[in-house]
Amino acid sequence: MNDLLIAEDDEDIAAVLALMLQKTAMPISWVADGVAALETIVASPPAVLLTDIGMPGMGGWELIWAVRGHEHLAEIPIVVLTGYPWNVHTGAVEHGACAVLLKPCPGRELTDIVESLAARGSHAHCPTSTICLDPSNFSV
Numbered sequence: 014m015n016d017l018l019i020a021e022d023d024e025d026i027a028a029v030l031a032l033m034l035q036k037t038a039m040p041i042s043w044v045a046d047g048v049a050a051l052e053t054i055v056a057s058p059p060a061v062l063l064t065d066i067g068m069p070g071m072g073g074w075e076l077i078w079a080v081r082g083h084e085h086l087a088e089i090p091i092v093v094l095t096g097y098p099w100n101v102h103t104g105a106v107e108h109g110a111c112a113v114l115l116k117p118c119p120g121r122e123l124t125d126i127v128e129s130l131a132a133r134g135s136h137a138h139c140p141t142s143t144i145c146l147d148p149s150n151f152s153v
C-alpha cells in the first residue's frame with residue numbers, strides 16, 4: 014500500500030523517474046497511459062500517484078478527475094509532472110493535483126515532494142487550498 018504509481022507514456026522518462034525515486038525506498042509501478050493507470054489504481058490504490066499530462070487515450074487531467082470523482086479513491090495524493098508550462102496554472106490544485114512539477118525536474122525536488130505527500134497520506138483534497146503540501150516538510 015506504500016507504493017508509488019508512475020503514469021508516463023515515455024518509457025525513457027519513466028525509467029529516469031524510477032531511478033530518481035529509488036531514494037524514497039517506495040516500491041514503484043509504472044503504466045504508460047491513463048486507462049492502465051486507472052485500472053491499476055482501482056485494483057490496488059497507490060500511496061502516491063505521479064502522472065504525466067500528455068498521454069495517449071486518457072491523459073493526466075482525465076485520470077485525475079476520474080480518481081477525484083471515485084468514492085474510494087478520491088483521497089489519493091497526486092503529483093503532476095509535465096513538460097508543458099501552460100499546464101502549470103493556479104487551477105492545478107482546483108483540478109485535483111496536490112503538486113505540479115515541470116520537466117525536467119531535479120531529482121531532489123521530486124523525491125522531497127513525493128516523500129512529503131507519502132508522509133501526509135490520503136487526504137480530503139481541498140480544491141481551494143493554494144498548496145496541499147506543508148512547505149516546512151521540504152526544502153525546495
Ligand SMILES: [Zn+2]
Pocket residue numbers: 090091109110111136137138139145
Ligand atoms: Zn491534495
